[in-house]
Amino acid sequence: MLTDHFKDAFRAHPAGVAVITAHGPAGPVGLTASSVSSVSADPPILVFSLASALGSAGVIAAAENVVVHLLGARNAHLASLFARAGADRFTEDLAWESLPAGEPLLTEAPHALRARVLSRTAVGASILLTAEVLEVLASGEPDEPLVYHNRTYHRLGTHSAL
Amino acid sequence: MLTDHFKDAFRAHPAGVAVITAHGPAGPVGLTASSVSSVSADPPILVFSLASALGSAGVIAAAENVVVHLLGARNAHLASLFARAGADRFTEDLAWESLPAGEPLLTEAPHALRARVLSRTAVGASILLTAEVLEVLASGEPDEPLVYHNRTYHRLGTHSAL
Numbered sequence: 001m002l003t004d005h006f007k008d009a010f011r012a013h014p015a016g017v018a019v020i021t022a023h024g025p026a027g028p029v030g031l032t033a034s035s036v037s038s039v040s041a042d043p044p045i046l047v048f049s050l051a052s053a054l055g056s057a058g059v060i061a062a063a064e065n066v067v068v069h070l071l072g073a074r075n076a077h078l079a080s081l082f083a084r085a086g087a088d089r090f091t092e093d094l095a096w097e098s099l100p101a102g103e104p105l106l107t108e109a110p111h112a113l114r115a116r117v118l119s120r121t122a123v124g125a126s127i128l129l130t131a132e133v134l135e136v137l138a139s140g141e142p143d144e145p146l147v148y149h150n151r152t153y154h155r156l157g158t159h160s161a162l
Numbered sequence: 163m164l165t166d167h168f169k170d171a172f173r174a175h176p177a178g179v180a181v182i183t184a185h186g187p188a189g190p191v192g193l194t195a196s197s198v199s200s201v202s203a204d205p206p207i208l209v210f211s212l213a214s215a216l217g218s219a220g221v222i223a224a225a226e227n228v229v230v231h232l233l234g235a236r237n238a239h240l241a242s243l244f245a246r247a248g249a250d251r252f253t254e255d256l257a258w259e260s261l262p263a264g265e266p267l268l269t270e271a272p273h274a275l276r277a278r279v280l281s282r283t284a285v286g287a288s289i290l291l292t293a294e295v296l297e298v299l300a301s302g303e304p305d306e307p308l309v310y311h312n313r314t315y316h317r318l319g320t321h322s323a324l
Contacts, residue, residue, distance in 0.1 A: 002206060002295065002296075002297070002298065003203050003204045003205075003206055005298035005300070006200070006203055006206035006275070006295050006298055007200075007203050008273075008298075009232055009273035009275060009298055009300075010200040010208075010232075012232065012234075012272065012273065012304075012307060013178040013180075013198070013200075013232045013273075013307065014176065014177070014178045014307040014308075014309050014318060015176070015177060015178055015199070016175040016176045016177055018175075034199075035199045035200070035201070035209075036175070037177070037196075037197045037199055037209075037211065038168070038169075038172040038175075038197070038211075039197070039211045039285045039286065039288050039290055040211075040213075040285055040286025040287050040288040041165050041168055041169050041286075041287075042165045042286070042287065043165075043286045044164055044165055044168035044286075045285050045286045045288075046172075047197075047199075047209065047211065047285070047290060049199065049200075049201045049202075049209065051202075070171055070172075070174065070175045072174075110174065111170075111171035111174065111175075113168070113171060118285075119283075121281075121283075123201045123202055123207050123209070123280075123292055124201065124202025124203075124204070124205045124206075124207045125202050125203075125204065126201050126202040126207075128201055128209060128292070130285055130290070133164065133168050135164070136164065136167035136168055136170075136171055138167070138171075142174075145174060145175065145176040145311050146176075147176045147309055147318060149307050149318055154318055156176060156309060156311060156316055156318065
């Protein structure tokens with residue numbers, strides 16, 4: 001009951017959308033996350049959480065380095081692709097390349113943050129990670145933001161400032 | 163330089179808006195936060211960060227219990243009020259009441275989560291807090307979401323699903 005009300009409240013709470021990638025033992029992995037937030041600007045540190053330690057999430061939870069791609073409205077297809085369980089993601093249809101240390105970079109995202117994982121903390125059934133940003137790769141063109149709300153991806157109307 | 167690029171990237175990353183309140187030694191305090199995120203649903207645990215340990219942030223960092231109000235588009239005035247340094251917030255113009263254990267509840271927010279702080283971790287110059295939600299108070303009417311982007315509050319157009 002409390003858990004249901006908690007889920008309802010956060011379903012209504014909008015969030016930016018990111019795809020987090022890492023280079024794992026079996027190749028590149030990635031997943032869509034709406035939990036990425038800036039914690040500290042100097043040094044530049046971000047936080048995100050993983051709801052599982054299985055599959056791609058498990059590879060990211062164990063990775064030394066990750067790339068956090070902050071998505072724009074033109075990247076909604078990436079958000080959907082990396083949110084789908086079991087999808088074969090790194091195909092020739094995906095615009096990506098390997099960075100020198102092996103991390104997969106999605107070249108269409110407007111901002112990609114290469115980061116070193118600083119901490120991993122079990123929180124309830126999830127894992128909370130902090131990561132220090134080593135490099136900001138502005139790999140794509142500037143874009144309007146992509147907003148996740150009520151389990152749907154939205155564009156932010158430019159006319160809608162309050 | 164890296165810090166500037168990091169700030170630019172997160173300025174473009176949209177976020178939901180919350181006001182976090184606590185009952186301090188000198189009375190009620192509150193501040194606006196765009197870093198609130200759900201970590202675990204069962205048990206219900208959220209995370210947020212504070213960029214300072216001074217003033218209201220210091221009181222919240224030290225509090226045993228907090229109330230995390232997830233704001234709707236009609237609450238943009240609350241977001242502005244609690245983002246202003248030194249503002250006298252808990253005046254008779256503000257719709258609020260004290261909960262039984264003393265925490266201040268803003269009665270206009272669509273969702274208010276009463277929570278017990280579980281952990282406080284220094285991360286760079288900031289503090290990362292996790293808190294277990296004890297109660298979800300749906301104190302206001304349902305509302306459209308309020309989105310913080312590029313240092314401005316926005317309404318999410320209902321026509322804009324991708």
